[in-house]
Amino acid sequence: MTVALLRDRMGALLSEDVAERIRSVSRTALGESCRSVTYFTKDDFEQLYLRSDLDADADMSSFIGHEWRGFRLTRATYEGSELGQYKYTMRGFENGYLIRVTEERDGVFVTTDPKPLHDFETVADALREVMREEL
Numbered sequence: 628m629t630v631a632l633l634r635d636r637m638g639a640l641l642s643e644d645v646a647e648r649i650r651s652v653s654r655t656a657l658g659e660s661c662r663s664v665t666y667f668t669k670d671d672f673e674q675l676y677l678r679s680d681l682d683a684d685a686d687m688s689s690f691i692g693h694e695w696r697g698f699r700l701t702r703a704t705y706e707g708s709e710l711g712q713y714k715y716t717m718r719g720f721e722n723g724y725l726i727r728v729t730e731e732r733d734g735v736f737v738t739t740d741p742k743p744l745h746d747f748e749t750v751a752d753a754l755r756e757v758m759r760e761e762l
Contacts, residue, residue: 639673640666640668640672641666641675644761645761646673646675648757649664649675649735649757650676652750652753652754652756653676653735653753653754656746656749656753660723660741660742661676662723662738662739663676663677663737664676664736665691665737666734667733669732672688672691690736694729694734695729695734697716697727701713715727715728722740723740724739724742725737725738726739726747728754728755730759735754735758737750
């Protein structure tokens with residue numbers, strides 16, 4: 628799998644088709660509770676969706692750095708455990724959740740309002756499928 632670094636769309640990391648697929652599977656699985664969708668690599672990120680009632684002032688660089696390091700550490704820590712292969716990470720907060728789905732060289736994190744937990748498995752599976760097919 629190679630990441631298509633398509634910088635012709637105003638510095639975009641992804642083609643518009645792939646970005647739209649990631650947005651679509653996230654929003655379809657989570658509905659109106661989907662707050663934001665961000666694609667990231669080790670060195671860069673692109674916010675693909677931000678719900679209109681939210682401010683665009685989050686320090687995304689800090690989030691991305693933490694999520695990338697977190698993926699590497701989590702994967703190394705649990706590799707070979709009886710839990711099986713790593714699938715995704717979910718973080719719970721006072722006002723919602725963050726779900727991180729990561730492959731070898733890239734990932735997506737989605738933030739939500741509070742949701743039933745079964746919805747996260749749906750969005751993680753859908754994002755992983757897009758990342759494996761398109762990137």
